Amino acid sequence: MDENKKENVIEEQNPVSAQSVEEVTPVHNPLNIAEDEIWTYKIDGLAAPHVNKPYKYKLLKQIVFVVVIVVAIALALYFSVQAVRKETFDYKAKEEGYELSKFSNTGYVTELNVEYVTELKYQEGNPDPNTNFYFVEDETKPITSIREYAFNCDEKLKVVYIGAKVTSIDGKSFYSCNALERIEVAEDNPAYCDVDGVLYNKDMTEIICFPIKRSQYLQSKLGFGEDVDKQSEAYVNDVLTYKIPASVTKVGKLCFNYTDLVNVYLPEGLKSIETLGFFRATALKNVYSYKADGSVYYSLPEGLEYLGSDSFSYNQSMDYLYIPSSVNYIGHHAFWDCVYKEDNQIKGITEINVALNKDSFKKGVDTGDQWKPKYDYLLFKKAVKINYGASRKA
């Protein structure tokens, strides 16, 4: 193409303007394409253009196309609908009985009995979704175990009754059941029991699950009205304080996660707090330990050996921490995000008091990554100070 002519074209490159073509004459034609061949010219190695021409066997192609598409969509929808279809109860047969693998709430079930393989039925003619269903239990099929995450993220369930034959409950079964107020266990269950809605193993050496909304249950049970002042001393003492029985030696995995407890009393015989034991208990301010003689300390209990990963993480209401000399393992991120900065002040657990001296602590305690709380310092994070050889507060 003539260079001068080309520059003229380029200066008028605005695609919205028709003037760009004013000075153009049809000279740009290195392939020697005739004017009447511009829509049909075929390049070697590529398919021929097909512009404004009817397609061969068009009707047949249209039919094939429509059929293929309809079948593909129908099949995909069918299989997808089947895949997301949830039975309310999902069980697995085991040697000794049945395992409740998954409970999928219909959105209206608030109380559930886990004793026998159960089926949910509807009452014909009852339009109220809150009451139009009932459960049919098959007493020949006892439930003996509850799988991990069986009630995962249920937002409706308030009460769960555990039957006599259930002898295995995974600690993660009730994970994130945000409406759960209490768990009740049949008295003749050989493996588990409950104490006022809190799940324990039978000999009460392990606390397994503290329902997230237990405060709601206590609030009604103790006669606090809906408009109660939740900061009041009576409410905090009666509803938002929990004393773990003296027999308990282990706080189970995820046991107290998301609870609204403010005070917790741990017995001096407690040996371990498992992974995520008190995870995101954001209102938890005071962790006390107590002895059989009634003396109370502002500390983790003497005798505690194991602190699992994330055992107290994200609890920013706590402002004091004492680690007794008996502790020999602290999991990763055990106290992660328990300190924060607000109005240029460091709040939360601003220092850690440790009974052992520095050398003994370093030699005797196995610590995971990032176990200490860290706060924003300049643009990085800085771990809080550790006071070695500290004494615990009474």
Next chain:
Amino acid sequence: MSKKEMIISKVKSVFGEFKEHWSTPAPGKYVPYKEYKDIFIAVGSNYTGAKTLEYIGFNALCYLMMYHYKLPYLTYAIIGLINMPLGYIWSLIWWYVCDNLANLPKKTEYKLYAVYLSLMAIGLGLIIGDISSLFNQTGAFVTYMNGLEGLNANSVFKILGTHILHSGWVGARNIFWRKVLLPKFGRYKYGLYCDFIPKCVMVILIGWLPVYEITDVVTRVWVANLLFAVYNVFGFGNCLETCAMNISPNVDERIIVRTYPIKFSHTFNSIIAFLIPIIIGTLRYEWADINVFRFVIPVIFITFASLTMVFAGRVTERIPQPPIEKKVHIKFWDGLFGVLHNKYRWIQTIVYLLDSLGNGMLGFTTILYLYTFRLSGLSYALIVGIISFAGTPPDLFTPYFIKRFSYKQIMIFYQLVRALGNGIIILAILFCGENLVLCGTLCCVMLFLMEITKTVPTSVGHDMNVRVNDYQMYLSGERLESFSGIFGWFTGPITSFIGLIIPLLLLEYGFNSNWDVLFIDESRMKIILVPMIIDVVGFVLMAIPYFFWDYDTKKQNLVMEVLKRRAEVTAHKAEEAGEKSHGAFIG
């Protein structure tokens, strides 16, 4: 001549070249250097604005969803299924309108407006009313829907209504704004002009409307879906980059523009992507702080969106094409068959289909950074910045790699490297997952290496798309970018089914609406590993279709010559006939 003098002379000649062709392009080229500067600012701002919007989305990976809405993971897939069948019908009309650039017969236009406005009315009716009450409450239909994760019969109809309302609204806007703005601003940029203000308003509303405080999860799901549907009516895509990728009919110049002004313009985003985590790190609840969505994201987005609008007019679209009035009118079936005859679109479709094997998996880096390392603030910004920067140096050599290797070789290499890299990450997690520091370091090194090998194939992938559209224009007389959605009709049903596999698996492993489950080590391992293994299989398979890619630069140049000749002849004929015409570009 000494070495120093040679350097000085070279620098002088480069400056001379810039000065001479600052306003007028060099012979054989189309883009003056002044426009490189405009591309740098305009694309940089647009890209940063669009990237910032990635913080907002109706999907499980959005931090707003993770920390505030907490919707069940499977619900997103179910909503996709509810919307899928009707989506096929709307897309038919959409393609027809888009690929005819909204240049429709009057009668057809009125009919389409009537359809779209009726859809909006029906959609609103379904949202406001309770349609489920018309059905037997204890029948199989209602009880099935009541059992869906995060939904019930009532909300399913509201979600359907939301989809219909959204489709009607978007469709009507599409005809109106395309018709009004496209002749003036071109096919890629016009959307920015009509969506800028409403998008800014919606970005603010997303953070400030306390929909996430609705306690009932079912209500929260459908109201959130409605809010995000309205938010999505207004787009703010990376339009200027698409425009800049088509900035020249000269294929070498396209690559130069893509490699330098476009790539350098991404620096804006790199800086902002580095600053955002630092700013977020100063908030009390860091990623979980609602102020991220009330202040941080809106301020950044509005700033860059405004800058985009200032510079958008300075980037010019130069696709060789006849005037809009003379363009080939695409009939529906011709459009469909046209794209189905494009072999290269089939190859790309098969690759996409295989890639869907990883659909539904959680972002590995999100889990690694937030749940394994618990990063925030500067440390997060640094690691993300270092890894994402890894791709920049090799990208500057994209023209070299493109000359040295074929597109086919580059894409096959890319898929195999992804498979290998992810395979090593899987092994690292399996064999040293207990040691957070060692495992995390290995993962980061692999991410760094994979990023280095990613950018050239990404550029090649973009250019492949542009070339496929050029080839389509040669085949059918129009780019048929929208009609190419027909491939989605085949792949959509399959991918939506495949896309359920991973969420259902993750549900088994405890992942639902509460992401905190990722703090439990053994659950996190399963949630990461199983989908990654499926993904690795997908990467290996994705290499196969590229063996059939034979569209090289020689063929592309010939296609461009044909397109130029068509534009030239049609524009000349229009001029001779004294017809009024818009939008022609000859090249």
